[in-house]
Every structure is written in C-alpha cells, then in structure tokens.
Amino acid sequence: xxxRTILPAILCATAGLTGQTLAPTLAQAESLWKQHRYVESxxxxxxxxxxxxxxxxxxxRWGRLFLERFNAPEASKLFNEALEIQPKxxxxxxxxxxxxxxxxxAQATHFARQAxxxxxxxxxxxxxxxxxxxxxxxxxxxxxxxxxxxxxxxNATEAKxxxxxxxxxxxxxxxxxxxxxxxAYETAARIFVLNRRYEEGIKLFRKAIAAQPDLWSAHxxxxxxxxxxxxxEEARTELELCYENQYRDAATVNTLRLMDSYKNFVTYKxxxxxxxxxxxxAELLHPYFEAEMLRALATYDKxxxxxxxxxxxxxxxxxxxxxxxxxxxxxGLGALGVTFGYVVAMDSPSGRPPGTFxxxxxxxxxxxxxxxxxxxxxxxxxxxxxxxxxxxxxxxxPEWGDRLDPHVIMAIKDKKLLPVAELDRGFVRxxxxxxxxxxxxxxxxxxxxxxxxxxxxKLLAMIHDFAAGASTPEAIEKELGIKPxxxxxxxxAALTAETKKTVDGFDKWRDQLxxxxxxxxxxxxxxxxxxxxxxxxxxxxYVETGNVYQFLADAYLAKGDKKIAxxxxxxxAREGGRSPDTLKQLATLLEEAGNRKExxxxxxxxxYIQPIDEDLHRRLGDLWLSLGxxxxxxxxxxxxxxxxxxxxxxxxxxLAKAYRTANRPDAAKDELLLSLESAPGxxxxxxMLLELSx
Amino acid sequence: xRLLLTLxxxxxxxxxxxxxxxxxxxxxxxxxxxxxxxWAKDIEKAVKTSPDSKVETLVNATREQVRATLxxxxxxxxxxxxxxxxxxxxxxxxxxxxxxxxxxxDLTASExxxxxxxxxxxxxxxxxxxxxxxxxxxxxxxxxRVVIAATKNGTEKNVTIFARYWVExxxxxxxxxxxxxxxxxxEAFRFADKKTVAFYESQNRLATEHAVLEDTGKGEGVxxxxxxxxxxxxxxxxxxxxxxATAMAAKDPAKLQLLAKKDELEQQIDKLKYEKAAIPPDxxxxxxxxxxxxxxxxxxxxxx
Numbered sequence: 001x002x003x004r005t006i007l008p009a010i011l012c013a014t015a016g017l018t019g020q021t022l023a024p025t026l027a028q029a030e031s032l033w034k035q036h037r038y039v040e041s042x043x044x045x046x047x048x049x050x051x052x053x054x055x056x057x058x059x060x061r062w063g064r065l066f067l068e069r070f071n072a073p074e075a076s077k078l079f080n081e082a083l084e085i086q087p088k089x090x091x092x093x094x095x096x097x098x099x100x101x102x103x104x105x106a107q108a109t110h111f112a113r114q115a116x117x118x119x120x121x122x123x124x125x126x127x128x129x130x131x132x133x134x135x136x137x138x139x140x141x142x143x144x145x146x147x148x149x150x151x152x153x154x155n156a157t158e159a160k161x162x163x164x165x166x167x168x169x170x171x172x173x174x175x176x177x178x179x180x181x182x183x184a185y186e187t188a189a190r191i192f193v194l195n196r197r198y199e200e201g202i203k204l205f206r207k208a209i210a211a212q213p214d215l216w217s218a219h220x221x222x223x224x225x226x227x228x229x230x231x232x233e234e235a236r237t238e239l240e241l242c243y244e245n246q247y248r249d250a251a252t253v254n255t256l257r258l259m260d261s262y263k264n265f266v267t268y269k270x271x272x273x274x275x276x277x278x279x280x281x282a283e284l285l286h287p288y289f290e291a292e293m294l295r296a297l298a299t300y301d302k303x304x305x306x307x308x309x310x311x312x313x314x315x316x317x318x319x320x321x322x323x324x325x326x327x328x329x330x331x332g333l334g335a336l337g338v339t340f341g342y343v344v345a346m347d348s349p350s351g352r353p354p355g356t357f358x359x360x361x362x363x364x365x366x367x368x369x370x371x372x373x374x375x376x377x378x379x380x381x382x383x384x385x386x387x388x389x390x391x392x393x394x395x396x397x398p399e400w401g402d403r404l405d406p407h408v409i410m411a412i413k414d415k416k417l418l419p420v421a422e423l424d425r426g427f428v429r430x431x432x433x434x435x436x437x438x439x440x441x442x443x444x445x446x447x448x449x450x451x452x453x454x455x456x457x458k459l460l461a462m463i464h465d466f467a468a469g470a471s472t473p474e475a476i477e478k479e480l481g482i483k484p485x486x487x488x489x490x491x492x493a494a495l496t497a498e499t500k501k502t503v504d505g506f507d508k509w510r511d512q513l514x515x516x517x518x519x520x521x522x523x524x525x526x527x528x529x530x531x532x533x534x535x536x537x538x539x540x541x542y543v544e545t546g547n548v549y550q551f552l553a554d555a556y557l558a559k560g561d562k563k564i565a566x567x568x569x570x571x572x573a574r575e576g577g578r579s580p581d582t583l584k585q586l587a588t589l590l591e592e593a594g595n596r597k598e599x600x601x602x603x604x605x606x607x608y609i610q611p612i613d614e615d616l617h618r619r620l621g622d623l624w625l626s627l628g629x630x631x632x633x634x635x636x637x638x639x640x641x642x643x644x645x646x647x648x649x650x651x652x653x654x655l656a657k658a659y660r661t662a663n664r665p666d667a668a669k670d671e672l673l674l675s676l677e678s679a680p681g682x683x684x685x686x687x688m689l690l691e692l693s694x
Numbered sequence: 695x696r697l698l699l700t701l702x703x704x705x706x707x708x709x710x711x712x713x714x715x716x717x718x719x720x721x722x723x724x725x726x727x728x729x730x731x732x733w734a735k736d737i738e739k740a741v742k743t744s745p746d747s748k749v750e751t752l753v754n755a756t757r758e759q760v761r762a763t764l765x766x767x768x769x770x771x772x773x774x775x776x777x778x779x780x781x782x783x784x785x786x787x788x789x790x791x792x793x794x795x796x797x798x799x800d801l802t803a804s805e806x807x808x809x810x811x812x813x814x815x816x817x818x819x820x821x822x823x824x825x826x827x828x829x830x831x832x833x834x835x836x837x838x839r840v841v842i843a844a845t846k847n848g849t850e851k852n853v854t855i856f857a858r859y860w861v862e863x864x865x866x867x868x869x870x871x872x873x874x875x876x877x878x879x880x881e882a883f884r885f886a887d888k889k890t891v892a893f894y895e896s897q898n899r900l901a902t903e904h905a906v907l908e909d910t911g912k913g914e915g916v917x918x919x920x921x922x923x924x925x926x927x928x929x930x931x932x933x934x935x936x937x938x939a940t941a942m943a944a945k946d947p948a949k950l951q952l953l954a955k956k957d958e959l960e961q962q963i964d965k966l967k968y969e970k971a972a973i974p975p976d977x978x979x980x981x982x983x984x985x986x987x988x989x990x991x992x993x994x995x996x997x998x
Contacts, residue, residue, distance in 0.1 A: 647868030682873035686990035
C-alpha cells in the first residue's frame, strides 16, 4: 500500500496535541495512526472533518484508518461521503474497491477500474486488480495486471507479490519476483489459503512474520489457519499474541472465544475418525455421526481409490455463530460445512430449523472434499471439488442432495450460468446475490453430466490431472476429448433439456400454486386436487413449505382416501422432502396401513435430518423392535435416553425389552433397575424383572 | 411418606368429587379459536375418564358464564372435594392487573380469585395457560391451592403453546413419570413444561414463555419446583388424573397387609435412593435390585 509521507517535524507537533484547543492537522492524525494511537488518531480525524466538512481527502484517510481497524462499514460510509464531495476522487474509489475486495464482492474490480480511470498512476488500484484476478483463479490476467503495475512503478511490491505467488502456486519456488517483504508474503499466504492450500499458506505466513515480526494481521491469519488444521496450541499462542498487541479484529477475537468454548465439547476417537460434539448433544449424536463418518470413509476409499493417511476430524457446532467463526474471511457461502484438509467443521442439526438441513448429506459432501483436496495436494479448481461434492450428495442417495431451487431456475432462464473455465468466479466473487448457490448447482450438474456421459473413471482421471497441475481447460480436453467451449455447449444443451419443463413452466406454476393454496384454504378440495395435480409435475423438485404434495395429501385425507394421500407423501419423500412433520405424518399413515417396514424407513430418514427428537427415536425403536431389528431398536432407545427423556421409566424399560430380545439379559436387567429406580411401581418393568429373575 | 400420603389421598378421593372446569377465551383469529376449542375438548375427553369427576367446558365463554359456573360449583362442592380450573386463550397484564380476554367484558385475576375463594373444595388447582398468565399468580395464590401459569410474569405477552402440551400430559401415559397410574399436577406441569421448552429449542426460536408453578400460597412461582425452593409438594400430591386401577386395591381389606408391605418397601427404596451418593455403586445396585424384586413380588400378590 502507498504510504503517505510523514514529515519528521510533524511528529514533534503531535506530541503536544493532547489537550490543545486548535484543530489538529492531517499530518497529526496520520502520525498518531502510525504510532498505533488509534483512538487519538480517530479523534483527530473527527475534529478535522468537523472543521473541514467539504474536505474529501480527510474523509478518505479517516476511512482508511477505519478499514485498517476492522470497521469496513464505517470506512465505506466515509469513502461514499468523500465521493459525494468529489465524485471522481481516485483514493475514495480505491477505498471502495478495498472494502468490496475484503467482502469478496464483485464490485471490487469495478471500483478499482474507476479509480484508475480517475488517476491512471494509482499503483495501488492497479495492484488490487492483479490480486483480484488471482483470487478469481485467473493467473494470466493477474500477471498482466501486475506487469502493468510494475510499469507504473518498478517498486510495486504487491505486484511483485502477485507474480511471485503465481510462480509459487505453480510449484516454482525460485521466482525472480520474490519481494522479500512481510506484507507481500502475507498476500501470497492469503491466496494460498483461498486455494485451500493451507499448509503452504501457513509456511508463507511464517515467512511474513519472520520478515516483519510485528505484522499482526499475519500472526492472526497464521493462528486461524493453524486452528483450521487442528494445531490448536500454537494457534492459541499466535492469536493471544495478536490480542495482547491490540490486533483484535473479529476473526481473532471470535476464534479465541471459540477455542475457549471447546471445554464444552466432547471428543470421540476411532482409528480413522475424530469427532468433536457439544456435550449437550454428544451422547445422542455420537452413534449417528460416527457411523456415517465410517461409512463415508469406507465408500470413498474404494470410490476414489485413495487411502487417507490420518484420521478425519469432524467438529459439529450447535451454535451457528461458532461454526461461522470457522469460515470467517473466506469467500462463498460456507453455510453448512467447511473442510480444511483433514478437519471438517459443520453445523449441528440442532443449530438449524427442523427440516432445513440434511447433516449427513453435508458430511458426505465435506468428506468428498477431504479426498479430493488431499489427492490433489490442494491443487484443484473450486468448481470441480464443489461440483464433485454436490454430485456425491445424490450419489449416496437420490433423496439427499439439494433440489432445483427457484434461484437456479431463474439463472437458467436468464442464461446466467458461467462457462466451465470461469465457474470458479461464481464461488469466489459472485456478481449477483444468489450466484454462489447457482454455481454449486451448476458445478454439481457438470460433474453429474461428466459421470453420465464419460463415466466415473474420467472424473477420477481429472482429479489426477489437477494434482499434476492441469488447468480446467487442460483437464477437460485431456479427459473428455473436447474443448471447454464444446463441453459448455453440450452441457447446456443437456441441462436445458433436463430442466426445460420446469424452467418454461415456472411462471405459470408459481401463479397456479397461489390458486391451489387459496383453494386449499377454502377447503375447496375437488378443485384443488384438479389444479394441484395439473401443476405437480411441472416443478416436481419443489418440496418446500406450501408444496403441492402436502396440499394433495391433506385434501385426499379430508376425503378419506388414505391410500392416495400416502402416495402423494411418498412422492414428496422421494423428491427430497425434509419436513419432519410431513415425514412423520407419512410414517403414521404407513403404520396405520400396516406397512411398518416402510414407516420405519421413513422415520429412519429423519435421523439424517433432525435426530434431536425424542418422539422420533421412541417410535422408530418400537417399529424396529416389532420388525426384529434389535440393533436398530437398541440404537433408537439409547438415543431416547441420551437427552433426559420425558418418561425415563418407560424409556429404560423399552431399552430393556430390546436388550432382552437381543439375548442380552444382563444389560436388560440393568435397564430394568434404572426404569424401576425412576418408577418403582411400574408394572410392566416389575413383570419383566420377575421373569428375568426366575 | 410419599406413598402413605398417596394412599390416604387415594382413599379420600374415593368418596370425593373432582370438579374440572375448562374455559377458553377469545381467539381473535380463526386458527386460535379452533385450537383453543380443540384443546378444551381434548381436556374434557381426558378428565371425563377419571372416576368421580364432574366436568364443565366453556368454549368462548363470557364473564357471566364463568361466574355462573363457578358459583354453581361453589354451591355443590364439599371440603373433601377437589377443584381444577384450566384457562386457555389470550391474557393481558397492564402492570397492575391480569385479565383473561373473553367475549364482552374480560375477567380479571382478582375477580377470579374471589370466585375461587367461594368454592369450598379444600384442594384447588388453577392452570392459567394464557399469555401474560404469570401476572395472575399474586392474585390467585393461596394455601392449599396450586397455581400453574404458562408465563413467568405478566410481561411475557406472546401467544403461548403450553396448553398444547398440558393437553398432551392428560393423554400421554408418559406424563405419569412414577408409573403409579395417577398423573399428579406436578407431573403434568413437568411434562408440559419440558415439551414446551423442547418446542422452542427444536424450532430454533427464542422461548417467549416460561411456565411456573406456585403452591405455597406466598411465592412468585418457580420454573423448577423442588424441595430446595419449597415449591411442588402440594402439586405432587394433587391427583389431576387417574389413568389406572391402583385405587381399586385399596378397597379390598384382604390386601391391606400387602399394601402395607408394599408401602414399606417403597419407603426403603426411597431411603436407599436418598443415600445413593454415599454407597458404592455395586452395593447400591445390589440393594436396589433386591428391594425392587421384593416390591415386584408383592405387587404380583396384590394383583392376584
């Protein structure tokens, strides 16, 4: 960054600032800032701006102070105010670009270009363009922009850092562009982290600190990334060092807080897994999560033909804010889960409204990343690893993955999908609010398409190509035998054909759904059944609130036709419906119809969606026991007991029954004693105790 | 002690009547009206199965209808009788006075207290499940009266869900946590409260109601009644609903000796549980197992 020259004489003037009544000068404010006397510097800027309300420069510099001190909204406000005074002020536009870049907003490039238009010698803006291009995984463009910056100033350190980073990313350690400066190494480290190459990023942060020991932002990022990889002790040391040295940005403070909260977590280990759960739900979730972790590992070992060399750690956060700390400063949604090499952090099902989160699907998604990232030594384009992970969600079970949602439909309709070679941009720097969601969908469908048309071995081969340093166009050409442009053409043709009915009929469907809802509300079931049936298959993926399946099921139930109602709800479940209430309703109807096995299967699905539900586990335990699945019954009854059940006596008794059926009389007797300890007069338990004591 | 009291109450209740009155107020919206009425009907269905019950259900009642009903019971009830009033709907609290919203003039907590005081039944239970119901406690509390409110004070003004789970408590055998075939007021309170808390947790919503119980006649109401805070003793002994045939055994003089033995064993179990922390786990398990087996054998004899 360009630094404003501070005259030594000003430093003398600053010393006498406190208590004086004269308005401070800009030099005094800058000097205080440079001395890390941020509060006084802020006061000085405030006084300056008050004394000179039409001075845009003061606002810009004050904004830069805010930006450095972790207050982007306030900085943005000041830059905007400066632009109101001087609409083409280059440093204000650069400020806006920096704020946008921090938030991975697409406007960053736009503002940086405007800044350059306003001042063609503004090296900082040119350097920022280079960085933004590299963040967008466009090294050619990044190099071009960096060379432009160097043409403007041979000492453009950030530009050198970008060129060096391109070489380092390409495994060329001996770059001529090594700037030998802490801040430059930090820039490189951040780019490596963005590329999920955490180990190398950590090495660069260390290099940055070695070059400039008081570079606290690098210390903070080193701590955060060490924590991401599970090196908690050193992470804490680094973060505490930042804190003690007044570097207290949200990421540093929140990560320290999160580490403090680890005392509330319980860790379970197997030879292949480490599972960290909050103690309030650990006992309940442990069997479900661990079983699924082991199942995913066993499946992927074969599928990816790759053996991980250490256990995978999964951290499950019931408080979404704690999970969010893990993804701070990262682009994209990071909404449900995130993978750092061998560490996966994810939301707990208890941290999300029931029915909105399929934790097992998320876990399999993240585990796919663990394999792909490690197989490629973290050299994989974002679109590919995300696409493959999305592909895996539905590969486990067709009902699992996310559905075609209205945002995606609109994006297809408006032709907003990106070519494969540019798809990374949709994840890192979205140009419209829902582009990240759309990009996940598109990448997933691309991998589905490759799997369908060329087969899984080609996807596997692409992973190895990326590991060897291939770019997206190179991997596509090599493995699929076509140019990326041809791939885009064929893929779009296939996707258009696949989604045509829904995309073309979406507007009409939306209008008709409103009519169906009105007819439902008016109990006009005959008309509703006719209209709902007519639109159901236009958009079969719509399984959210107010879906046609639920309307139809309710209408048929009102008419007394349970069989058709069951059929509608079964379709809802097949299409990926996740509402616990609706699935429980289906299970009840199936049970009433004598289809206990199907009812159990429906309830079992809920274990992957909302397992924190006593009623679910009790019902499923009863069903499994009646169907002779004693292992399943034991697991469900144990789940009931894991979280202080409403009826402890009956819950222990149920588990005793399951143990008895499993021919484990001692365990059964232990549970009976617990049941009777809670309710000594509980007749069924007394009866079994007498039988077991004979 | 616990069981002796239960037996005495059981015996007493064989000759006593329990009056149940359920009142639903204004819903304001069709959905609420429908739910309130449905819950009231479910309560009626459940309590009618209890022996010696007299049940009145007032859906969308006016103040005059409530007055008339309670006055009628005041004339019929005897001191050995029990009286249960359940209020469902919306309530309000202005900082001084609580009111349940009824068609026409509302009914204030102080008016209600006056009506209840006229009822001679010595054991009374008031379950106020409306919003702001915590504001009614100071008016309704009285020795020998259990007061349950869906909200901890008058300022919790959002619509409540507690009634839904109170109704469940009357229909779900799980509410009878000690499995003595009687759902006490305390058991029903704990069941409904636990379910209410779970509801907000499962929806990831901030809880806007916190049910409380007061049965000392002088307290503010507590979330978790216990010997430590002195609340819950009367509620534990208040048989809200009988769901089995335990009481019938007490009628047979031939079984009195067995009942006494059962009572003694249960006391020994209570004592052992109280001493649990001081006994090595294996020894505790052994002693508990032996006592429970004897109790089961005794019960088997009683059931013959």
